Amino acid sequence: MTDLIVLQAKSYLPHIPLTVISQGAEAIVFETSVHPYCSKPSLRNQSKFIIKYRPPKPYRHPKIDASLTKSRTIGEAKFMALLARNGIPSPSLIAADFPHGIIWMEQLGGKLPNGEPSSLKNWLWYLERTNNASECVSEQVENICRQVGILIAHLHMSDMVHGDLTTSNIILEDGKPYLIDFGLSSYSSMAEDKAVDLYVMERAVLSTHSVYAEKYNFWILEGYLEAQRSSGDGKRSRNALVDTLRKLDDVRLRGRKRSMLG
Incomplete structure (x- = not known):
């Protein structure tokens, strides 16, 4: 085919x-x-x-x-x-x-030392396979994860939703993350849609980087919060952030219920 x-x-x-x-x-x-x-x-x-x-x-x-x-x-x-x-x-x-x-x-990004394309997923996998635990949660990794969160926040503050946020759809070039693959993307100001975007990213990190997922997801969300809070849009931005985080908790709860029911 x-x-x-x-x-x-x-x-x-x-x-x-x-x-x-x-x-x-x-x-x-x-x-x-x-x-x-x-x-x-x-x-x-x-x-x-x-x-x-x-x-x-x-x-x-x-x-x-x-x-x-x-x-x-x-x-x-x-x-x-x-x-x-x-x-x-x-x-x-x-x-x-x-x-x-x-x-x-x-075309963005280059190749990792193992020849794989420099997606966030491949980079984290490369670190996890070739380094000790301290390198996998180093300041460099924290910085990249926070940049990813900032990148997602800027997307959402523009009322744009990716629709398929995974570590495969983020490319690293010169230490900077870029979004790719917008086949499922849409425009939305709804907190629910932005929360689903964040939840998809959380689940993707958990499924592909399970050992360090808690730290990676924490840093990504910290970057997201940092960008939203410093956007300079005042009360409107704060209210939108609160609504998105509330919806994120709801989406997580629905996800857990689905997992329990199989």
Whole structure:
């Protein structure tokens, strides 16, 4: 199936070298060395770029599928553009082909010493596998986790919700976290939606970094609180934060009940 999807992508991107780096339920992600508009790209002096491709879904009616692909690609591209406008660290949008479900963007991060991409998940795993406990909860790790919390807070203060906050969807570049993958993202001022975002992140940390999850989650939430409290938006910001934290407690309780009921 992957070979067929690659052939489909190549038909829309002729003469563009494509290397598959990940595949999910909605899209396949390629790496390429070609910029769509210039032979000598200046974007952070990059030589590699990312192409995200939403392939057709054979189980949907072709017209419905085409409409969904186009609208979701437009929605994701608009979300990325708004992130950039609001100064929220994320990949720069380079180009898009909405009817064919293609988004061309900046590639962030590099490789860890073990050759893995520098996502927050891979970085924490690398530390956990190659270092002692003190290194895994070092000042550097605390600083990164707090930065992640600050990043999420800035997202939420812009009334934007990621929808799939995990340590896989945060990339580290030069010690700074960036958000990626906005296929499930949306706009919302509701405390419930922001609380669910935070809860998804908590559960992701717990499931992938269970030994140190309590500290990681504490630091992430501390960063979140710090950014919200220092936003300069006064009473409105404080009330929004209180509402979000109250909803977060509710979401946690619902999650525990579901776990108990199986």
